[in-house]
Amino acid sequence: MNKRVLARAGAFAGSVMLAAGLVVGVSAPAQAASLGEVSLSQTSGSVTDTPIFASATTAACPTGYGENANLRIGRPGGPYSNLAVALGGGGYDQAPITINPNRSFSTAIGGAPAAGEWWVVMECYSLTEGRNADEFRTSITVTGNTWRVPVAENTTTSLAVSPASPVSQGTEVTLTATVAPAAATGTVEFRRGSSVLGTAPVTNGTATFATTALPVGTFALSAAFTPADATAFKPSASTATSFQITAAQGAITAPVEIIADVEAGAFSLAVASPTATLTGGTVGGTATGALPTATVTDLRGTNVGWDLTGQLEDFTLGADTIASSKLSWNPSAAKTSGSGAVTAGAAADLGDTRTLCSAAPNASAGTFTCGAGLRLSIPDDVAPGEYSATLTLTLA
Numbered sequence: 248m249n250k251r252v253l254a255r256a257g258a259f260a261g262s263v264m265l266a267a268g269l270v271v272g273v274s275a276p277a278q279a280a281s282l283g284e285v286s287l288s289q290t291s292g293s294v295t296d297t298p299i300f301a302s303a304t305t306a307a308c309p310t311g312y313g314e315n316a317n318l319r320i321g322r323p324g325g326p327y328s329n330l331a332v333a334l335g336g337g338g339y340d341q342a343p344i345t346i347n348p349n350r351s352f353s354t355a356i357g358g359a360p361a362a363g364e365w366w367v368v369m370e371c372y373s374l375t376e377g378r379n380a381d382e383f384r385t386s387i388t389v390t391g392n393t394w395r396v397p398v399a400e401n402t403t404t405s406l407a408v409s410p411a412s413p414v415s416q417g418t419e420v421t422l423t424a425t426v427a428p429a430a431a432t433g434t435v436e437f438r439r440g441s442s443v444l445g446t447a448p449v450t451n452g453t454a455t456f457a458t459t460a461l462p463v464g465t466f467a468l469s470a471a472f473t474p475a476d477a478t479a480f481k482p483s484a485s486t487a488t489s490f491q492i493t494a495a496q497g498a499i500t501a502p503v504e505i506i507a508d509v510e511a512g513a514f515s516l517a518v519a520s521p522t523a524t525l526t527g528g529t530v531g532g533t534a535t536g537a538l539p540t541a542t543v544t545d546l547r548g549t550n551v552g553w554d555l556t557g558q559l560e561d562f563t564l565g566a567d568t569i570a571s572s573k574l575s576w577n578p579s580a581a582k583t584s585g586s587g588a589v590t591a592g593a594a595a596d597l598g599d600t601r602t603l604c605s606a607a608p609n610a611s612a613g614t615f616t617c618g619a620g621l622r623l624s625i626p627d628d629v630a631p632g633e634y635s636a637t638l639t640l641t642l643a
Contacts, residue, residue: 315371416492434448435448468489469486525623555617
């Protein structure tokens with residue numbers, strides 16, 4: 248899939264467009280995006296500890312935004328309060344950044360923090376452009392006088408079936424799942440092979456499901472736990488239990504073999520719009536926007552994995568150019584359906600072939616969406632006008 252990128256570096260507003268047939272402008276998101284995580288020196292503590300933690304570290308600030316860096320805390324999306332004295336002197340876009348807080352959580356916000364989610368953020372500043380629209384961030388949760396970085400706890404799920412196998416068709420069979428730790432809440436899905444028999448809530452560590460509808464045959468029964476709070480507990484599944492249902496006394500049975508011919512499905516890439524718009528471009532400034540959503544479908548049945556990469560040529564306007572490395576992206580990815588999983592690529596400039604998203608072998612089946620925030624750093628010595636380049640997305 249080719250997409251054409253047009254950038255205007257005029258004295259007022261500018262734009263960047265991706266084109267390959269359709270033309271639709273895509274504006275930059277209004278809310279700040281994440282530049283990555285803030286790595287904290289500890290994962291929990293008291294809201295009155297001074298300092299709140301020993302240190303916080305992030306990757307380097309985006310190019311051109313390394314004049315100052317500031318560590319702050321607040322509710323998701325802000326407003327934020329300072330946790331440390333801001334760093335100055337420049338160079339914070341050249342190497343990872345570490346800031347040492349000098350105050351407690353309570354001191355920073357002027358009182359005891361309310362329960363719930365808060366963000367620790369690192370902000371980056373340009374001498375000419377001010378604060379970068381995006382930020383490094385890590386979510387923490389406050390409970391009482393304690394804060395912690397949410398780390399999901401492992402769970403285990405076991406399955407008991409009664410009465411014991413074999414039983415005759417029509418007998419009520421009770422499946423009981425035990426989930427540990429008992430504090431984990433959520434639901435259990437009970438399965439016969441890959442078919443779902445039903446679901447039940449977890450109460451005090453157990454979930455129960457009874458049925459009289461099991462067919463004649465020998466099959467595997469299992470239970471899969473899905474937590475109500477994925478930040479607190481991880482999902483788990485039981486081992487399969489072999490179970491036999493025999494024909495009722497006096498019944499006459501006859502086997503029928505069912506054959507299904509399953510053909511390979513699609514392996515495809517579709518882009519919601521082959522055009523995007525970057526806005527706010529000025530000579531010496533930046534233009535921002537978003538890549539149109541790319542949808543990857545992998546129904547080949549091979550589950551061998553795939554990578555979606557992008558390669559960008561230099562921007563041109565007559566004999567003038569802007570290097571492809573001046574455009575950076577911050578990828579995102581999500582699963583729409585299927586059994587697989589998708590991983591977003593790393594934030595990077597597009598001076599070389601970069602990964603937008605990928606799926607690992609044995610976990611690549613399904614339909615997935617991939618996108619990216621775009622940021623073009625416009626040199627201060629280029630002529631104003633409409634620059635264009637071609638971005639090629641390759642699925643393999």
